[in-house]
Amino acid sequence: xxxxxxxxxxxxxxxxxxxxxxxxxxxxxxxxxxxxxxxxxxxxxxxxxxxxxxxxxxxxxxxxxxxxxxxxxxxxxxxxxxxxxxxxxxxxxxxxxxxxxxxxxxxxxxxxxxxxxxxxxxxxxxxxxxxxxxxxxxxxxxxxxxxxxxxxxxxxxxxxxxxxxxxxxxxxxxxxxxxxxxxxxxxxxxxxxxxxxxxxxxxxxxxxxxxxxxxxxxxxxxxxxxxxxxxxxxxxxxxxxxxxxxxxxxxxxxxxxxxxxxxxxxxxxxxxxxxxxxxxxxxxxxxxxxxxxxxxxxxxxxxxxxxxxxxxxxxxxxxxxxxxxxxxxxxxxxxxxxxxxxxxxxxxxxxxxxxxxxxxxxxxxxxxxxxxxxxxxxxxxxxxxxxxxxxxxxxxxxxxxxxxxxxxxxxxxxxxxxxxxxxxxxxxxxxxxxxxxxxxxxxxxxxxxxxxxxxxxxxxxxxxxxxxxxxxxxxxxxxxxxxxxxxxxxxxxxxxxxxxxxxxxxxxxxxxxxxxxxxxxxxxxxxxxxxxxxxxxxxxxxxxxxxxxxxxxxxxxxxxxxxxxxxxxxxxxxxxxxxxxxxxxxxxxxxxxxxxxxxxxxxxxxxxxxxxxxxxxxxxxxxxxxxxxxxxxxxxxxxxxxxxxxxxxxxxxxxxxxxxxxxxxxxxxxxx
Ligand SMILES: [Zn+2]
Numbered sequence: 001x002x003x004x005x006x007x008x009x010x011x012x013x014x015x016x017x018x019x020x021x022x023x024x025x026x027x028x029x030x031x032x033x034x035x036x037x038x039x040x041x042x043x044x045x046x047x048x049x050x051x052x053x054x055x056x057x058x059x060x061x062x063x064x065x066x067x068x069x070x071x072x073x074x075x076x077x078x079x080x081x082x083x084x085x086x087x088x089x090x091x092x093x094x095x096x097x098x099x100x101x102x103x104x105x106x107x108x109x110x111x112x113x114x115x116x117x118x119x120x121x122x123x124x125x126x127x128x129x130x131x132x133x134x135x136x137x138x139x140x141x142x143x144x145x146x147x148x149x150x151x152x153x154x155x156x157x158x159x160x161x162x163x164x165x166x167x168x169x170x171x172x173x174x175x176x177x178x179x180x181x182x183x184x185x186x187x188x189x190x191x192x193x194x195x196x197x198x199x200x201x202x203x204x205x206x207x208x209x210x211x212x213x214x215x216x217x218x219x220x221x222x223x224x225x226x227x228x229x230x231x232x233x234x235x236x237x238x239x240x241x242x243x244x245x246x247x248x249x250x251x252x253x254x255x256x257x258x259x260x261x262x263x264x265x266x267x268x269x270x271x272x273x274x275x276x277x278x279x280x281x282x283x284x285x286x287x288x289x290x291x292x293x294x295x296x297x298x299x300x301x302x303x304x305x306x307x308x309x310x311x312x313x314x315x316x317x318x319x320x321x322x323x324x325x326x327x328x329x330x331x332x333x334x335x336x337x338x339x340x341x342x343x344x345x346x347x348x349x350x351x352x353x354x355x356x357x358x359x360x361x362x363x364x365x366x367x368x369x370x371x372x373x374x375x376x377x378x379x380x381x382x383x384x385x386x387x388x389x390x391x392x393x394x395x396x397x398x399x400x401x402x403x404x405x406x407x408x409x410x411x412x413x414x415x416x417x418x419x420x421x422x423x424x425x426x427x428x429x430x431x432x433x434x435x436x437x438x439x440x441x442x443x444x445x446x447x448x449x450x451x452x453x454x455x456x457x458x459x460x461x462x463x464x465x466x467x468x469x470x471x472x473x474x475x476x477x478x479x480x481x482x483x484x485x486x487x488x489x490x491x492x493x494x495x496x497x498x499x500x501x502x503x504x505x506x507x508x509x510x511x512x513x514x515x516x517x518x519x520x521x522x523x524x525x526x527x528x529x530x531x532x533x534x535x536x537x538x539x540x541x542x543x544x545x546x547x548x549x550x551x552x553x554x555x556x557x558x559x560x561x562x563x564x565x566x567x568x569x570x571x572x573x574x575x576x577x578x579x580x581x582x583x584x585x586x587x588x589x590x591x592x593x594x595x596x597x598x599x600x601x602x603x604x605x606x607x608x609x610x611x612x613x614x615x616x617x618x619x620x621x622x623x624x625x626x627x628x629x630x631x632x633x634x635x636x637x638x639x640x641x642x643x644x645x646x647x648x649x650x651x652x653x654x655x656x657x658x659x660x661x662x663x664x665x666x667x668x669x670x671x672x
Contacts (some may be wrong), residue, residue, distance in 0.1 A: 073427050103145065264279075
């Protein structure tokens, strides 16, 4: 074996991981040594003969596990962005070991005694605000991990954590394998309706898969969605849609259905041991929303108006379909296709007309320029750093005084071995405890690569949204690592990204950076006006899709007896109960893929849509129940609601709110 780079100090510029020297076989010994070192550091804290102080306990805890953090971050980022059989095998092997390691520390009796003692007299310790917060968060973390439980309950908690780590890992790998194994191979005769950019992307995907001269559509959103929008081949749209929405639920080796049932049951057991009624109550207790009722109340304010809006949209789609001589009902694989026709008719706006103005590189520059204007930071591309894939690019970030802020890596293209969605993550967190440590941030997207790569309007918003998360990490100014950047409450973390994404559609951004990829000409004012006017188009469909998913997520995690859950039946009955419009598509299995994903340490109410994940921002205190309708719950033994639904006219009052939720991509790895 080559020398293990994790056992050396990295001499790469800015402490960038030496990707050119890191091999899969380096991870197991590095994990083993890192866990042993971490245990030794914890033993020093718990074995000290001195009385506990903030410095010898909390700060010592902050300093512990550095090697483990370094190894884990490189591993988890590579496993998400550029995995292979070797990394996947290591993930399966080490997920339970790492879970066991963390649980043992969290349930270490002596460690908790020390922290508990400090916590009890925290107001008298003369701590600064960040230190007080740090002490409180460490204490709460241990309590929520089971520190106050009896020994036999602690054993149960440990066993559950270990098993969940196994299940979460298998779950994510199953989805990835389904995505990797499935492709729609097309001949020229199958391309009817596809605009040039979609044909070019499909040709490139075919080339990447050794099928030069043909065309391939994959389950990446940036590949599937244009096909569903433009292909006039209903049979192919149906095949694609069914495969897209069934990822991880095909019978066989990649089937996640039994895993979901076990995960939901184990989470409920975990919550019960900790004294909560259900997992939703446990998970949300440490969020700004605090309760499942608060989350549900907020979701319901959107749900009925969104359904009414979707029904109105459906009527328009049916009219267009009838005009084309199609008299069959609209199916989920038809929605995007006919919606695009309605959009063209109502707003005189054609996706194929818009896309040539959204060149990826220009929009990246637009994001950098926006950050410069807002925060004074500049981005300079570096060409001499080792990277893990040729698609990845890296920039040095400096502040207005020219001081180094951190590194920003951009990994923008879909490929086999990269999980779907868009997310922001770090290789290193900012902190200043012993010395100034600058962050190393990576943003991932899954755009179809082209020459040049052209984005949809929605892709460009996603790019900016993730960039907002990236800035949250880059602009962090804290003393302690565990308070760095996006290490905030889960229902706060989307705030900076949601704010930032709005600069993408600011007219001054578009006028300057939305330029035609061939002529370099700015987008004509008339097109710009039509584009911005159409932003709320089809939002009934989008809002129903994610809100229905969020409500399901919440209900599943409030289920009183998940041990005996028949998932298919649960889904069916739930969809009936909330009157989910059939035409929007009930791809619940897809939604559940987020609920049970490895990154699922998130509150219920977070839902994925077609590979992206959306997160539901919730208020700091419970909101009043909406008067218009409610979701009756079988748990409460009530019948389906007959309450009148909010009329479509009320859509306008919630549309901006709904659009904001829609934009809030959940970016799991940016989460604390
Ligand atoms: Zn996000």
